[in-house]
Amino acid sequence: MDDQKKTLKYLESVEKLAEEILSDKREIIMLDQRRNENREALREVSKQQQTKCWLTVGSVLVKHDIKSAKELLEADQKQLNIDINKLRSDLKIKVNELRDLEMQPPVPGFMLVPMSQKESSAFASAGLFPS
Amino acid sequence: MPGTSEERQPTLSESYTTVFAQEEMAGTSPERQPIPSESYATGDVLVAPRTASEVIDIIKWKTRGNLLLHLKCFKGDSLAAAQVQEVRSITRIERIGAHSHIRGLGLDDSLEPRAVSQGMVGQKMARKAAGVILQMIREGKIAGRAVLLAGQPGTGKTAIAMGLAQALGPDTPFTSMAGSEIYSLEMSKTEALTQAIRKSIGIRIKEESEIIEGEVVEVVVERAAGAGGARLGRLTLKTTDMETNYDMGTKMIDSLLKEKVYYLHVYKFDLLIYFDMAYLWYKGGSGLRGVWRPPPNLVQAGDVITIDKATGKINKLGRSFARARDYDATGQQARFVQCPEGELQKRKEVVHTVTLHEVDVINSRTHGFLALFSGDTGEIKSEIREQINAKVTEWREEGKAEMIPGVLFIDEAHMLDIECFSFLNRALESDTAPVVMMATNRGITRIRGTNYKSPHGIPLDLLDRMIIVPTAPYSQQELKEILNIRCEEEDCQMSNDALTVLTRIATETSLRYAIQLITTASLVARRRKANEVSMEDVKKVYSLFLDEHRSEQFVKEYQDEFMFNDGAGGEMAHTLKTTQ
Numbered sequence: 001m002d003d004q005k006k007t008l009k010y011l012e013s014v015e016k017l018a019e020e021i022l023s024d025k026r027e028i029i030m031l032d033q034r035r036n037e038n039r040e041a042l043r044e045v046s047k048q049q050q051t052k053c054w055l056t057v058g059s060v061l062v063k064h065d066i067k068s069a070k071e072l073l074e075a076d077q078k079q080l081n082i083d084i085n086k087l088r089s090d091l092k093i094k095v096n097e098l099r100d101l102e103m104q105p106p107v108p109g110f111m112l113v114p115m116s117q118k119e120s121s122a123f124a125s126a127g128l129f130p131s
Numbered sequence: 132m133p134g135t136s137e138e139r140q141p142t143l144s145e146s147y148t149t150v151f152a153q154e155e156m157a158g159t160s161p162e163r164q165p166i167p168s169e170s171y172a173t174g175d176v177l178v179a180p181r182t183a184s185e186v187i188d189i190i191k192w193k194t195r196g197n198l199l200l201h202l203k204c205f206k207g208d209s210l211a212a213a214q215v216q217e218v219r220s221i222t223r224i225e226r227i228g229a230h231s232h233i234r235g236l237g238l239d240d241s242l243e244p245r246a247v248s249q250g251m252v253g254q255k256m257a258r259k260a261a262g263v264i265l266q267m268i269r270e271g272k273i274a275g276r277a278v279l280l281a282g283q284p285g286t287g288k289t290a291i292a293m294g295l296a297q298a299l300g301p302d303t304p305f306t307s308m309a310g311s312e313i314y315s316l317e318m319s320k321t322e323a324l325t326q327a328i329r330k331s332i333g334i335r336i337k338e339e340s341e342i343i344e345g346e347v348v349e350v351v352v353e354r355a356a357g358a359g360g361a362r363l364g365r366l367t368l369k370t371t372d373m374e375t376n377y378d379m380g381t382k383m384i385d386s387l388l389k390e391k392v393y394y395l396h397v398y399k400f401d402l403l404i405y406f407d408m409a410y411l412w413y414k415g416g417s418g419l420r421g422v423w424r425p426p427p428n429l430v431q432a433g434d435v436i437t438i439d440k441a442t443g444k445i446n447k448l449g450r451s452f453a454r455a456r457d458y459d460a461t462g463q464q465a466r467f468v469q470c471p472e473g474e475l476q477k478r479k480e481v482v483h484t485v486t487l488h489e490v491d492v493i494n495s496r497t498h499g500f501l502a503l504f505s506g507d508t509g510e511i512k513s514e515i516r517e518q519i520n521a522k523v524t525e526w527r528e529e530g531k532a533e534m535i536p537g538v539l540f541i542d543e544a545h546m547l548d549i550e551c552f553s554f555l556n557r558a559l560e561s562d563t564a565p566v567v568m569m570a571t572n573r574g575i576t577r578i579r580g581t582n583y584k585s586p587h588g589i590p591l592d593l594l595d596r597m598i599i600v601p602t603a604p605y606s607q608q609e610l611k612e613i614l615n616i617r618c619e620e621e622d623c624q625m626s627n628d629a630l631t632v633l634t635r636i637a638t639e640t641s642l643r644y645a646i647q648l649i650t651t652a653s654l655v656a657r658r659r660k661a662n663e664v665s666m667e668d669v670k671k672v673y674s675l676f677l678d679e680h681r682s683e684q685f686v687k688e689y690q691d692e693f694m695f696n697d698g699a700g701g702e703m704a705h706t707l708k709t710t711q
Contacts, residue, residue: 025473028473028474029372029373029473029474031474032373032473032474032475032476033372033373033474035476036373036375036475036476037375039375040375040376043378088478107482108302108335108482108533109335109336109337109482109533110482111530112335112336112337112482112530112531112532112533113337113529113530113531114337114338114339114480114531115336115337115338115339115531117441120338120339120340121442122493123336123338123483123485123493124338126489126493128483128485128489128490128493129338129481129483
């Protein structure tokens with residue numbers, strides 16, 4: 001009886017974590033989609049000659065000053081970048097935890113801090129990073 | 132000559148812009164177009180010998196940046212060869228080696244040796260010991276210690292080392308060398324040892340890049356009126372989850388439209404080596420030629436590409452499966468991939484393992500990274516090594532690198548001399564030392580470089596640091612099993628009684644001799660068009676090829692008829708010395 005409870009609890013924790021990972025992944029995709037849409041919008045807005053533009057807020061269309069619309073978009077873009085990066089770093093920790101729960105050995109080098117741009121390009125030009 | 136080439140230069144670059152413009156308009160391969168040029172044209176073969184000034188011109192054209200050249204360098208003189216010269220991929224030919232049947236140590240999960248597994252037979256104690264060592268290496272607990280495999284010839288010392296290497300996997304560096312390899316005229320003994328040690332220490336590092344990955348839906352390039360006008364472009368990419376547009380600048384359009392790859396034999400080279408090649412070209416005189424050819428459009432709709440966010444480098448992964456039926460005939464290089472999933476802008480992380488020696492080599496200023504390819508590293512200054520060590524320590528503190536102490540295997544360790552042993556003694560104390568495995572088949576013998584005798588020919592102080600794993604001679608049943616495995620490895624069908632005879636030979640002479648007889652016997656069997664090796668075949672090769680013992684007898688019997696017969700071996704060496 002005790003054993004059964006323990007197993008159930010274990011399975012529950014594994015499933016919960018796995019579900020979190022999946023939903024985080026979906027969220028990243030959604031955020032990236034919005035990021036790309038914002039980027040397109042920003043590009044279009046910067047090409048415009050007019051002083052006003054239409055903004056959608058939910059299902060409502062609002063006519064708005066182009067300069068502040070741009071600022072809004074840029075602020076949104078900034079927040080999206082932060083959110084995506086945060087989700088990605090959290091995802092890493094969660095995947096590690098899940099592997100731990102599933103009794104799988106950790107992926108070698110998973111939690112390493114990446115090399116800087118300059119260092120990476122030095123290694124790559126020496127042929128040590130096969131692509 | 133310099134005067135004329137000065138005049139020619141603008142005409143040439145002009146002619147290329149025209150070629151490319153035509154190509155874009157017509158949308159066909161530029162090779163089929165008539166080219167309005169009085170000097171060099173697409174597909175022209177430039178034939179050596181050329182003057183020095185012309186070689187310099189070629190470099191200038193390339194460096195100007197807006198040239199659409201694809202230059203290939205090759206040896207040979209036929210025109211046909213010029214056009215089909217391709218980058219040869221190096222396919223590894225798997226040869227059957229003495230230990231190619233070994234795939235691991237043959238242990239189960241609790242490190243108990245199985246009787247016959249992964250090509251290993253018998254030698255249970257030694258294998259179990261190796262299994263314990265393996266576990267210690269994996270846990271990183273054994274760094275800075277040494278293991279000695281001691282046993283008679285033909286008892287599987289090298290096989291166990293190989294098995295250990297296989298069991299460690301590709302991530303852990305394993306360097307194998309013979310004791311006599313350190314005696315080179317180009318390198319001091321300690322340098323050779325240091326290099327071997329540093330080849331056995333890996334560092335794990337991570338490369339991270341932000342990439343945009345997607346399938347190309349559309350590439351549109353609008354050219355502003357007038358030549359050289361700014362161009363505008365738009366690239367539409369999609370994944371299974373989204374689709375988006377990118378506006379492109381002139382530079383991006385350029386890298387989308389042309390492939391800037393220069394081939395020389397098998398490697399991709401950058402500008403530096405390109406100069407080298409031009410020099411080669413000039414020096415080579417006859418037989419070196421190049422073909423001018425505008426590169427093909429790099430990216431089309433239906434291609435799956437990645438764009439590196441930081442560098443803007445475009446990498447073509449292949450064509451999308453959805454577009455597989457666009458054409459009836461496709462080139463050999465066409466590779467089909469799935470349309471990518473998920474977000475467009477991804478973070479790509481790749482973990483690489485490099486050895487300290489590789490890092491040394493790329494930082495050795497006198498040689499540069501070319502030494503990695505040519506293999507001629509020479510001596511590396513100790514200051515460089517110190518710098519690398521300091522850098523690696525810094526990386527470890529920042530969490531950027533992980534050390535992987537690997538395994539250095541020295542076969543025939545009795546060939547090392549006293550200097551090497553004392554060097555190793557000191558090197559093992561370093562906190563980043565790899566596990567040093569040695570193998571020897573000697574008993575109590577003279578330590579090389581001294582007059583002292585010591586067990587295994589290894590000084591007592593080093594021997595004291597070692598874990599000694601003995602290997603014992605194989606039993607008859609084990610010999611039969613090994614011969615059976617080798618028969619499979621060498622693709623040779625052998626009848627049961629032939630195998631029994633072979634086992635008998637192995638017990639009476641040596642295992643190595645018996646293994647030699649497998650292939651020879653199978654060749655004899657094939658000559659009489661039999662599928663299976665019979666006892667007669669084995670007997671025949673046994674009479675054809677002498678084993679060590681019979682050879683000795685033969686030599687003794689007919690000693691008088693051989694040259695330089697002085698009787699004892701010691702004097703023979705003396706004679707050799709005087710003749711030199």
